[in-house]
Amino acid sequence: MRTFVHGTAVWGVACPRRPSRVAGVTMAGFRVRELDTLRMVPHPAVTLLVEFGGGTPVMDHAAGRQQRGSVVAGPGFGSGGAVRARGENVECVQVRLSPAIARAVLDVSPADLDGTVVALDDLWGREASRLRERLSEIASWQERFALLDALLARRHEAGPTVDPEVAWAWQRIVAGRGLVRIDGLAAEVGWSRKRLWSRFRSQIGLPPKRAVKLVRFDHAAHRLVAGEGAARVAADAGYADQSHLHRDVVAFTGVTPATVAGEPFLAVDDLAWPNREICAGRT
Template sequence: MRTFVHGAETWGVARPPRPSRVAGVGMAGFRVRELDGLRMVPHPAVTVLLEFGAGSPVVVGPDGDRRCGSVVAGPGTGAGGGVRAWGENVECVQVRLSPVIARAVLGVSPEGLDGAVVPLDALWGREASRIRERLGELPSWQARFALTDALLARRYGAGPAVDPEVAWAWHRVVAARGMIRVDDLAAEVGWSRKRLWSRFRSQLGTPPKRAVKLVRFDHAAHRLVAGEGAARVAADAGYADQSHLHRDVMAFAGTTPGAVTAEPFLAVDHLAWPGRGTFTFAAGTPDRTARP
């Protein structure tokens, strides 16, 4: 486990020794003494938080609803900076699922998760409490990652695949870092814009135009955290100008491009998801297979 220090905050961060057996899955382990209103920054993935420690995190949404324990968050959750987490002595395995595989792993379409945080037991029932108990009994992070990976692989193998065209369209969006038009995506898969919008949203949990903006924002935000200037990032990431970048960062993160670099949720990524960049583990070479 490595140490992440950000201002007054110190976290322990663990990484699996090898990639998941399921393409489109990323995992990291966290041990945090205190979460004091951590802002959740939108990410182009479905996030599953499997907590098992002595403490219990509490996630509070923009409407004030409180979600305790293990939760699932849809792609783009946290827009406007309206989702925050609190807790003491938190230990958890955080899983990021490509939207292409999320329906199979979760057992439900991510469409109902769009921008929402849902208790895991609402989706998995008693299995959510069983996985919490088993994670808490294991002696090491590597054993916890192995258990989690086996669980995800089993659920993925039994779940429904998305349409090949939808999977291909998602991979194109990620490979292009959000710099692609929805009309072009529809033309490439041979569908109407309306059909692509409907299938994409129902199977991946977000409409294609929002997916394009979310992937572009995620790429730009990580470049800002890496220390690149806003003007250069705006030009390279496909924004019309620096003001356009400013508006998108404010809409997604609830803060300015200059201030977003101070968000621990983003700054920890170089340890928790090294080399991943803009959710690249869900990208690769686009193909027309139903499973990435």
């Protein structure tokens, strides 16, 4: 386990030594003594958070609702800066699932999550509590990753798949970092626009236009965290101008690009997920 230090944030971070058996699955382990109001930044993946330590992470929503413990969040969760995470003595494994395989692994469509968060117990029942118990009994992070990966692989093999055309369209968006002509996707797969838009929304959880904006934002936000100037990022990431980038960042996070550049949620990615494209589903 390595130590991540960013301002006042100090976290222990563990990464698997081997890639997942399932393409589009990545994970990282976190040990945080004090998690202090961490802004949740939207990400182009379905997030599975499994806690197993003595502490319990808490998610505070802008409307006053709270969510505790292990959760599943849809792609784009946290838009508008509406969700903060906190807790003490938190130990957890965070899994990022490509939306193209999330339905098979979770037994629920990303569209049913609709950018929100649900308790893992509500989806998996007793299996969720058994998983937490087994993770807490294991001392090694690598063994924890292996246990969880085996479970995800079994569920993926038994679960329903998305249409190949839908999976291909999602991977085109991710590979192009959001710089694709969405009107041309239907023609490339040989479907009508109406059919692709309907299937994509129901199976990925986002309409194609929203998916393009989310993937483009994620790429731009990480470049801001890396220290690149907003004008350069806007030009390279396909925004019309710096004001366009500013509006998109505020819409997704509720704060300005300068503030996003200092977000620990994004800064830890270079350590926890060095290959972010695979996290989103570019396989």
